[in-house]
Amino acid sequence: MTQRFMAPADIEAKSFRILQEKMGPFYGTKEELAIVTRVAHATADVDFGMSLYIHAGAIKSGLSALRSGAPVITDVEMVRAGIRKDGLESMGGRVLTFLNDPEVAEMARNTENATRSQMAMRKALPHMEGAIVAIGNAPTALFEIIDRIKAKEASPALVIGMPIGFVGAAESHQELIELDYPSITAPGPKGGSPVAAAIVNALIKLALRP
DSSP states (O other): OOOSOOOHHHHHHHHHHHHHHHHOOOOSOHHHHHHHHHHHHHHTOHHHHHTOEEOTTHHHHHHHHHHTTOOEEESSHHHHHHSOHHHHHHTTOOEEEOTTOHHHHHHHHTSTTOOHHHHHHHHHGGGOTTOEEEESSOHHHHHHHHHHHHTTSOOOSEEEEOOOSSSSHHHHHHHHHHHTSSEEEOSSSOOOHHHHHHHHHHHHHHHTOO
């Protein structure tokens, strides 16, 4: 019979033991394994975790940014809420989210076919140099980041592109993969705010190691 009540640390340890059994052999780096495992744990979807695309320069660039106190820019409050702010702040970083900024709402009203998520990324441009961008909801936000990188108007250290849905999500993921830029995403339409936050948290944990 399953034990219904356990200490949080015991629950986490048991969960990760089960995950490791389900995942089987992993041929990437230990850092890549930490990210894949954290995503599989957050989604209870081992196959999705194993499908992650992790650019060759993604982890090194992301860890360097965190350790230098760079901010994490998110598209929505849900990603912001899921990030371990104590760990981030201990390295001098902070989370920035502009979705609910009144100026962003005004920008969206005055720009044809624009979303607030897209305009929030434009508002974030002055903070983006060397930052980590974590997109967990809006494909339009990820498309905006990709366009700005292509135009050499933005140079974040790492782009975590995990918008979810049936309109634009898979396409935005694929564009990010083809950009050949330090990034973490996954083929197809799956993603979401918990996934984006899980990846940031995995990186924070790695960055805090001695």
